[in-house]
Amino acid sequence: MPSRFAESRSRISDLTLDEAFQTAKKLFEDLSFGYATDWKSEQQNRRIVGFLPIYVPREILHALDMLPVGLFGAGDKIPVVRGDAYFQSYICHLPRTVIEMALNDSLKDFDAFLFPAICDVIRNLSGIFQLTYKDKLVRFLDFPQNFQSAVGGVFYRHELERLAADLGALNGKSLSTDALNHSIGLYNQNRALLKDLSNFRSSYPHKLSAADHYLILRAGQVMTVEHHNAYVERILELLPSVEAIEADKIRVVVSGSFCEQPPLGLIRTVENAGCYIVDDDFQLGLKWTEGDIPDKTEDPVGALVNAYLNNSTFSSAVYDGDNPKEISLERQVREHRADGVIFCAPSFCDPALLDRPILEKAMERKHIRHIGFQYHENLGQFHVVKEQAGTFADMIKLWD
Amino acid sequence: MSVQKENSMVKQKQMLADHFMALSEAPMTGRKVCYTFVPGNLTELITAFDMLPVYPEINSLQSGMRQRSRDFIREAEDAGYSEDVCSYVKCDIGMMLQGNIGPTDQQLPPPDLLLLSYTGCFVFMKWFENLRHLYPKAEIAMLHIPYQADGKVEPSAIEYIKEQLRTEVIPKFEKVAGRKIDDAVLAQCMNRSAMAEDLLINVFESARHRPSPIDAYFGGVYYIGPIFTSFRGSQACVEYYEELWKEVQERVALKLGPITPDGTFTEKYRLVVEGPPNWTNFRDFWKLFYEHGAVFVGSTYTRVGGVYDYGFRHSAEDPLKSLAEYCMGCYTNRNLPQRIDLIEKFIKDCDADGLVINSIKSCNSFSAGQLAMMRDIEERRGIPVGFIETDLVDPRYYSYSNIKNRLDSFFQMLEQRKELVGKAVLVS
Structure with a gap:
C-alpha cells in the first residue's frame, strides 16, 4: 500500500498549480512529519535528521541516505504547553515550539538533530536536546568565522568529517566520493531551480504570491531533493501561463526573518497592504551557497568547504569583516529593483536586531526607504503590520 | 554606614585608578589601546605588545553600578537598537555616543585595535561589528573560539585557534604596535x-x-x-x-x-x-x-x-x-x-x-x-x-x-x- 506521501512523489508531471500549492501547504501544516516518516519506512537504512536554521550541508546527509528536515518551529499551529517551561519570556519563540514538538513526540522518528552555530539560543537548545534525547545523536555544528582555507577551512573540514562519521554510525554507511558528488549535483540543481523561481517571482510578483512562493520553498525543507527538484521544475513549467494583472504595489526586500519564520498571515498582510516581496531571507539556508559547487571532484568534502568559505550568501550569523553585509543588502535591493526594505525580525533575535542599526544607516546613506517591525512565529493579529506596510507603500508611491 | 575596606580592596582600587589614568593619557604617551572582551581575553598577549586593554562589558557594568546605564541605554535605543537586545551592548554604545567618558570620569581613548575574541557569546561578534562602524580607523582582529558542544576540547579546535593567533591575531598586533611580539614578556606573563x-x-x-x-x-x-x-x-x-x-x-x-x-x-x-x-x-x-x-x-x-x-x-x-x-x-x-x-x-x-x-x-x-x-x-x-x-x-x-x-x-x-x-x- 502506498504511503500517505508516496503518491505526491510519483505523479509530479500531472500536477496542476493548485495541486502543487496544496502539496506544499499540506507539508507545511503536517507537524508529525508524515512525509519523512513514510520515506524512512520505505527502506531499512534510511534515517531522518532534523536541523535548525539557517544552514547545514545537506549534501552530506543525502549522501549517507538520510533525509534532512528543517525544523522551523510550529508557528501558531500548536499550543505551547511545556515549551514555555523551558524558556523565559524574553527568549524568542522558535525554541519553545521546537521543544514542544520534541516533548509531544512529533520528532520521535528522527534519528539525529543538528544545531548550526547561529546564535546563543540555538546553541543552548542543543544542550537541552542533549539533556532530553540521550539516545539520539545531537550535534552542534560549528562554522568557521575565519575564512582562510588554511585556517577556517581546515577546521571546517574536520567538523564535516566528524559529522559524517557520527551520522554514518547511525546506519552503518560511510561517505563515498561518488555519493557525495552525486548529492552535490542534486543540490546544485535545486538551488538553480529555486533561483529561477525567485527570479520569476521578482519579475512577475502578481503571478506567484509571496505566500505560495514561501510554501514552495518550505516544502524543500522536508521533501527529498529529487522530489523537490521535480516539483519545482513542474511549477516553473506551469507558472508562465498564469493570468493575473499586476497591481500598483511597491517592491520590497524583506530582511531579518532567516530563523524563526514569520506567520503566513504576516507575509500575506505585507503583500495585501501594497508591498510585493520581491526578495527575502525567509528560507535563507536553501540558497546559502551562491552558484554551483563542483560535483565531479576527487575531493567533494573540500568542495563543500571551499563553497562555504568563498560562496556563502551574507547573513547575520556570519562575521562579515571583509564582506560587509550592508553592501550585500544594497546589492540585493538594486538587483531586484526594490523600492525599499522591510526589516522584519523576530522579537529577541540578537543576530537580526543587532544588525538592524548598521543596515538602516547604510540604507539611509543610499537613500533607500525602509521600515521595521518585529513578530513572533505565533502572531495572530496583523492590523499593525498592515498599517505600517500600507503607509510605507503609500509613502513611496506618493512621494518617490 | 561606610564600607569596611580590606587591603586587597584598596590595592585593587589603586590598580584600576592607575589603569584608567594610563588609558586617559594614552593619546599623549602614544601607548596603543586594544578593546576586547573578558571571556577568552588575551591579556598576556596585549601586555606582550605593551598595549592597554579596554573591556567594553566592564565599562557597561561600571556604568550600571554608577546609575548611568539608563541614559546610555536610552541613547542607544534612540539610535536604533531594539529594547530586546543585550543591555551591555546598548550601554557601551550609548556611552560612546555620549563622549566615551569612562567609569573614572576620564575620557577613554578610541581603540587602535579591536580584538574580537568570540568566546562563549554570539553577541560579542555583533557588538564588534557595530563597534567597527563606530571606530572605522581601528584595526580589527577576529579570533573565533569554537564551542565545547560535545563536552570536550577537540584537538582540531586547538589547532584552529593557534592558527588564528599565528596568522591573524598576532600579525594585527604587530601591525598596530609596530614591532614583533616579545616572547620573553609573553612567557613571563603566562607564568x-x-x-x-x-x-x-x-x-x-x-x-x-x-x-x-x-x-x-x-x-x-x-x-x-x-x-x-x-x-x-x-x-x-x-x-x-x-x-x-x-x-x-x-x-x-x-x-x-x-x-x-x-x-x-x-x-x-x-x-x-x-x-x-x-x-x-x-x-x-x-x-x-x-x-x-x-x-x-x-x-x-x-x-x-x-x-x-x-x-x-x-x-x-x-x-x-x-x-x-x-x-x-x-x-x-x-x-x-x-x-x-x-x-x-x-x-x-x-x-x-x-x-x-x-x-x-x-x-x-x-x-x-x-x-x-x-x-x-x-x-x-x-x-x-x-x-x-x-x-x-x-x-x-x-x-x-x-x-x-x-x-x-x-x-x-x-x-x-x-x-x-x-x-x-x-x-x-
Whole structure:
C-alpha cells in the first residue's frame, strides 16, 4: 500500500498549480512529519535528521541516505504547553515550539538533530536536546568565522568529517566520493531551480504570491531533493501561463526573518497592504551557497568547504569583516529593483536586531526607504503590520 | 554606614585608578589601546605588545553600578537598537555616543585595535561589528573560539585557534604596535598568570569552610576583577591575590564570614548561584541574601573569564596552545551538561543548601537553557532552587518586589528543608 506521501512523489508531471500549492501547504501544516516518516519506512537504512536554521550541508546527509528536515518551529499551529517551561519570556519563540514538538513526540522518528552555530539560543537548545534525547545523536555544528582555507577551512573540514562519521554510525554507511558528488549535483540543481523561481517571482510578483512562493520553498525543507527538484521544475513549467494583472504595489526586500519564520498571515498582510516581496531571507539556508559547487571532484568534502568559505550568501550569523553585509543588502535591493526594505525580525533575535542599526544607516546613506517591525512565529493579529506596510507603500508611491 | 575596606580592596582600587589614568593619557604617551572582551581575553598577549586593554562589558557594568546605564541605554535605543537586545551592548554604545567618558570620569581613548575574541557569546561578534562602524580607523582582529558542544576540547579546535593567533591575531598586533611580539614578556606573563590562578582557586575553594570566609558571588565579582581584566600576567596581579589569600586565611583562622556593605553576618544558608549579578541595584540585590544569612559558596559567573577548577593554568611552555585551551574552557563556552556538572561540583564540594539562578534578560548565552538546567540539578541533588529574573544594566528589568517575593518563598523552602533534614538526623 502506498504511503500517505508516496503518491505526491510519483505523479509530479500531472500536477496542476493548485495541486502543487496544496502539496506544499499540506507539508507545511503536517507537524508529525508524515512525509519523512513514510520515506524512512520505505527502506531499512534510511534515517531522518532534523536541523535548525539557517544552514547545514545537506549534501552530506543525502549522501549517507538520510533525509534532512528543517525544523522551523510550529508557528501558531500548536499550543505551547511545556515549551514555555523551558524558556523565559524574553527568549524568542522558535525554541519553545521546537521543544514542544520534541516533548509531544512529533520528532520521535528522527534519528539525529543538528544545531548550526547561529546564535546563543540555538546553541543552548542543543544542550537541552542533549539533556532530553540521550539516545539520539545531537550535534552542534560549528562554522568557521575565519575564512582562510588554511585556517577556517581546515577546521571546517574536520567538523564535516566528524559529522559524517557520527551520522554514518547511525546506519552503518560511510561517505563515498561518488555519493557525495552525486548529492552535490542534486543540490546544485535545486538551488538553480529555486533561483529561477525567485527570479520569476521578482519579475512577475502578481503571478506567484509571496505566500505560495514561501510554501514552495518550505516544502524543500522536508521533501527529498529529487522530489523537490521535480516539483519545482513542474511549477516553473506551469507558472508562465498564469493570468493575473499586476497591481500598483511597491517592491520590497524583506530582511531579518532567516530563523524563526514569520506567520503566513504576516507575509500575506505585507503583500495585501501594497508591498510585493520581491526578495527575502525567509528560507535563507536553501540558497546559502551562491552558484554551483563542483560535483565531479576527487575531493567533494573540500568542495563543500571551499563553497562555504568563498560562496556563502551574507547573513547575520556570519562575521562579515571583509564582506560587509550592508553592501550585500544594497546589492540585493538594486538587483531586484526594490523600492525599499522591510526589516522584519523576530522579537529577541540578537543576530537580526543587532544588525538592524548598521543596515538602516547604510540604507539611509543610499537613500533607500525602509521600515521595521518585529513578530513572533505565533502572531495572530496583523492590523499593525498592515498599517505600517500600507503607509510605507503609500509613502513611496506618493512621494518617490 | 561606610564600607569596611580590606587591603586587597584598596590595592585593587589603586590598580584600576592607575589603569584608567594610563588609558586617559594614552593619546599623549602614544601607548596603543586594544578593546576586547573578558571571556577568552588575551591579556598576556596585549601586555606582550605593551598595549592597554579596554573591556567594553566592564565599562557597561561600571556604568550600571554608577546609575548611568539608563541614559546610555536610552541613547542607544534612540539610535536604533531594539529594547530586546543585550543591555551591555546598548550601554557601551550609548556611552560612546555620549563622549566615551569612562567609569573614572576620564575620557577613554578610541581603540587602535579591536580584538574580537568570540568566546562563549554570539553577541560579542555583533557588538564588534557595530563597534567597527563606530571606530572605522581601528584595526580589527577576529579570533573565533569554537564551542565545547560535545563536552570536550577537540584537538582540531586547538589547532584552529593557534592558527588564528599565528596568522591573524598576532600579525594585527604587530601591525598596530609596530614591532614583533616579545616572547620573553609573553612567557613571563603566562607564568605570572598561573601563579595568580593558583591563588584565586585557593580563595574560591576556601568557601568549603564553615562559615565560608568569602561570598563567592557578591565578593567574588571583586575577586575576579584583576585576573579577568587588565592585570592578568602582571606582578601587581600576583601581589593582589597574595594579599587577598592572606586575608581569606586570616578569616578562616578566626572563623569569620565575608564582609558585606553592612559588616559581617552569621551564616545560615550556603548557596550556589548560576548567572551574572544585577549591577544597577547591586547592593540591594546582595542585601536580599545576606539579610537572610545566605552566603554564596559557589558561583558560575566568576568563571566566565576562565574555569580554573579542573586544573587549567596558563603555561609558558606552548603559549599559543595554552591561550587556546584557556579560551575553550571559559564557562559560557561549555555545553549545558558541563555547566550542570560544575554547579553540582560546587554544591557537593561546599555542601550547599540550595541553588539560585539569576536569569538575565539580556544574556541568552547564560539564560537560554537555565530552566532545563534547574530541573536537572533538582533531580540530581534534590535541593531547592530559586529562580529569579533581573538584567545586567537595564534598570527597567529590576523589580525589587518581584525578586523579594520569590526569594522569600525560596528561603522558606530552605528553612523547611533544614528542619526536615534536622529531624531526619535526630531520628536516625
